[in-house]
Structures are given as structure tokens and as C-alpha cells.
Amino acid sequence: MGLIASLPEIDEQERSAFVMHEKSEKLIPLHTHKKGQLGYVEGGIAYINIDEKTYVVPARHYFWIPHGVPHILRIGHSGTVLRSIYFYTHDDDDDSFYGKLGIYPATELLIQMINHTECWDGTHVVDTDYNFEFLVSIKKLLPLLDTRALPIILPVSRDKRVTRIIQYLEDNIGEPISLKSVSIQFCMSERSLSRIFQTQLHISFLQYVKTLRMVKAIEMLLKTNSSVTDIAFSVGYDTIGSFSNTFYTFTHSRPSDLRRL
Incomplete structure (x- = not known):
């Protein structure tokens, strides 16, 4: 049974994983x-749409979505494996981590633990099951890891003028892009263009352009x-050093490391 077919089943047992x-x-x-x-993304990329924002999740990163948050999830590559564990919520107040949506780099320990759960694919694990404490350990581990959420987030808009500007940026992401050049392209002042984004x-x-460049690079x-x-x-980068440093700020890894892993 696939994820879409399993959606109604996820909430059938309140205190299960x-x-x-x-x-x-x-x-x-x-x-x-x-x-x-x-959710752990293996071998590709995934996108989460929430509140007019697109969160980009590269391979070897995981995301946490708090309960009750409406979202769209897109798996963007045929070779991607999405490994998910849906956790009970009765202890969420124990740590603020569980109340925030975020994308984080996965440690080797977390990856191994999540991969091990594949043998329980498609099942509810409850507190009377032998393997329940293993899943409890995974949940308790999350707030102890690096909890600086990665800023790989692209806001979206339904405003037609904004979508035209965004499309232009995507089509010309390899070219020198500045507030002045884009404002001239759309016959508006730099101040007006800046206000639109804010x-x-x-x-x-500038932050939008930088984020878009990183998403395209990923x-x-x-x-x-x-x-x-x-x-x-x-x-759109002229030097490898500048590109690599910006990439590290967004992903906590170097471009070559992300590809190799």
C-alpha cells in the first residue's frame, strides 16, 4: 500500500507510531x-508546500512536520525513497522542537535507525510491541541533534505580477541579476520592486535570488x-569559493559532499 492510500490509516491509532x-x-x-x-529523504529531493512556502528537502536530510499542519508533499525524483514515521503526540510538549516545522541534515546514527524501521513498513507500532521503544528512541533523539533548521525555503505568491517576476528570475538564474536590472525589465522603480518582495x-x-540559486543548484x-x-x-556564481560557501550556509554541507553522499 502506498502513502496516498495509507493517509486515512495513519491516524487510526492515536498512541501508535x-x-x-x-x-x-x-x-x-x-x-x-x-x-x-x-520524513527522511534518500537519493533525491522532496518538496513540501505549506502556507504559500516551498520547503526543499535534499537527499540525506530529514524534515519534521508537526501534527495538524496542512501540507502538500512532492517527491521529485523517481529514485527517491521517502522514509516516514508518524509519531504519537501525547509527549510533544516535552520539547519545543516538536512544534516547529523544519529541515535538518541527518546524522549517520539517525539514518541507520530510520533505515532499520523498513522491516515494519506499513504497520502501526504500539506500546505493547517489542519494537516500540526503538521508535521512541528515534523521536527522543531528534531534539538532541543539530536543531538549526535549514533556510531552504522559497515563498510563493498567487499574484500574477509576482509570478511573472519569479518566472523571469528562474529563466535567467545564470545571468547577473540585480534589483536594478529586474526593475528595468518590468518597468518599475527599484523601491517598488523591493516593496513587492517584502x-x-x-x-x-536579494535573499530570494540567493535562495532560488541554491534550490536550483541542489x-x-x-x-x-x-x-x-x-x-x-x-x-549565477563567478567563483567556486563563493558558491561553495553560500551552499554550506544553506545546507551545512559542501556541494561535492551532498552529491557524493
Whole structure:
């Protein structure tokens, strides 16, 4: 049974942990569940849409979605394995981590523990089961890891003017992009363009461009065989050093490390 078919089953047992591992390229439509979701992305990339924001989850990273948060989940590569554990919520108040959505780099220990749960795929694990404490340990481990959520988040807008500007940025991401050049392209003042990003997307123009470049770089690293140098130039960087340092700020890893792992 796939994830979409399993959505109604996740909440059937309130105090259980539900395990689901799935390899596919698909869109899981808008949904919510009464459990918190730990999701680990293996071998590709995933996208989470929440409140007009797109969270980008590269391979070897995990995400936590608190219970009750409506979201769309898209697995963006046919070779991607999404490993999820949906956890009971009666102890969520023990740590503020469980109340925040975030994307984090996965440690080797966490990866091994999550991978081990594949043998319980598609099942509810309850407190009377022999393996329940193992899953409890995974949940308790999360707040003890690096809890600095990665800023790989692209805001979106339904405003037609904003979507045209965003499309232009995507189409020209490899070119020199500045507030001045884009404002001229759309026949508006720099101040007006800057205000649009702050009011519509709640992010500065420059920060949006930087984030978009990193998202495109992550996609190219995971989906193509292009060299790191070619990718850096393709997303608008003149030097490898500048590209690598910015990439590390966003992902806590170097471009070559992300691809190798």
C-alpha cells in the first residue's frame, strides 16, 4: 500500500507510531494528520508546500512536520525513497522542537535507525510491541541533534505580477541579476520592486535570488551529472569559493559532499 492510500490509516491509532517507506516520484495532495511526521529523504529531493512556502528537502536530510499542519508533499525524483514515521503526540510538549516545522541534515546514527524501521513498513507500532521503544528512541533523539533548521525555503505568491517576476528570475538564474536590472525589465522603480518582495513574499529581493540559486543548484547536483563548477556558473556564481560557501550556509554541507553522499 502506498502513502496516498495509507493517509486515512495513519491516524487510526492515536498512541501508535506508523511506519511508511516508499520509493516513487509522485505528488501527495493537500492533507493533514494528527501525528507528527518525521520524513527522511534518500537519493533525491522532496518538496513540501505549506502556507504559500516551498520547503526543499535534499537527499540525506530529514524534515519534521508537526501534527495538524496542512501540507502538500512532492517527491521529485523517481529514485527517491521517502522514509516516514508518524509519531504519537501525547509527549510533544516535552520539547519545543516538536512544534516547529523544519529541515535538518541527518546524522549517520539517525539514518541507520530510520533505515532499520523498513522491516515494519506499513504497520502501526504500539506500546505493547517489542519494537516500540526503538521508535521512541528515534523521536527522543531528534531534539538532541543539530536543531538549526535549514533556510531552504522559497515563498510563493498567487499574484500574477509576482509570478511573472519569479518566472523571469528562474529563466535567467545564470545571468547577473540585480534589483536594478529586474526593475528595468518590468518597468518599475527599484523601491517598488523591493516593496513587492517584502509585502508579497516577506523576504528581501536579494535573499530570494540567493535562495532560488541554491534550490536550483541542489536540483542540478541531485538530478544531473554536471560538474560542481558548471553548476556554480549555471546558477549565477563567478567563483567556486563563493558558491561553495553560500551552499554550506544553506545546507551545512559542501556541494561535492551532498552529491557524493
